[in-house]
Amino acid sequence: MSRKIILSADSTCDLSKELVDKYNIQLFPYTITLDDNVYKDNIDITPPDIFKAYREKRLLPKTSAINTVEYYNYFKEWIDKGYEIIHITLGSSLTSSFNNCCLSANELTGVHPIDSQNLSTGSGLLVIKAGELIEKGLNTEDIISQLKDHRNNIHMSFILDTLDFLYAGGRCSKLSSLGSNLLKIKPVINVDNNSGAMGVGNKYRGTIDKVLIKYIKDKLSSYNNINKEHVCLVHSGVDDELIDIAKNAILEHTPFKTVHTTVASCTITCHCGPNTIGFSFETI
Structure with missing residues (x-):
């Protein structure tokens, strides 16, 4: 048995x-680990705690x-x-x-x-x-x-509002961070589903609310065999307005049966920073 x-x-x-x-x-x-204190992710520390520590003390956690x-x-x-x-x-x-x-x-x-x-x-x-x-x-x-x-068959990507956290974590140069912020460039990070490695995809210029729609529609338009059962919308703590924009853009393109919305864990959040939003879906 x-x-x-x-x-x-x-x-x-x-x-x-x-x-x-x-x-x-x-x-x-x-x-x-943040400011010499040890926490369990999403149990006794949340993304707002991370952003507050960075905003007030310029501290980033270690995972x-x-x-x-x-x-x-x-x-x-x-x-x-x-x-x-x-x-x-x-x-x-x-x-x-x-x-x-x-x-x-x-x-x-x-x-x-x-x-x-x-x-x-x-x-x-x-x-x-x-x-x-x-x-x-x-x-x-x-x-x-x-x-x-x-x-x-699983496709994951997200769009960054700022490169400050990637720079602070040593994952991009100061020049790239400054240039991206000054030019209002919002890079897309794609996950390679054969290896799990992350790579930079399209780069959009403008405010996050404007480029979000184009990012979503461009990503969904890249596939003609999407499984419409589930789509997951994940963010690092954004305004409800941005979540609604993203949901509407997703459903206008592809009528998914269920849109799951969730907040990213601290382990993910501390590398991508505030106002990050992404989504994942499956192909058949």
Whole structure:
């Protein structure tokens, strides 16, 4: 008789509480260090706390990958109760968490790490897919096989309002940051769903509310085989007006059945900064 499956994921999948509850997802938080204080992502620190520290003290947090001991202790509780675990991680090209997860899984029987090859709600869509497959009663091997095939059908991107946080985190030059801000250039960051690596895509010029519509329509127009079941809209804490603009632009182009809206985790937010907004969807 097969053991019951626990669906688990890194907290960076950025799914709403509604979806977490619906699919009974267990989330493992990353560690955030800010001003010599240690926090658990989205548990005792939120994006507004990060922006406040940067605005008032010019401090940026440091994020820590989940280590092997943390994973081992977390998984062992479930394994000792007779469960199998499917755990979906942040893309391996972005963090050592997947490798650490695999090392921990090797010490236990019944832990199955899956590299999402993505981030934020790009990972989240893979978690939703896993939840749907578990509900259908598929065995572990079939679920893992389908997830590995499906992750290349997930498309994640986001548009930045400012490069200040990328510069502060050492991910772009001061010249690029200043030039982008002065010229009101809003770069798009695309996630390569074969590797999880991030790369710069289109660059739009103007205020975020104006370029947001063009970014969304350009991205959706790039595919003619979109799965209209789910689309995830994720942001780092923006005005409701921007969220409405983004939702309307998405639905005017593609009539998705469900638009999931969520706030990005601190691990994601501290690299992209305020007024960042992105979305993820699947192709068939």
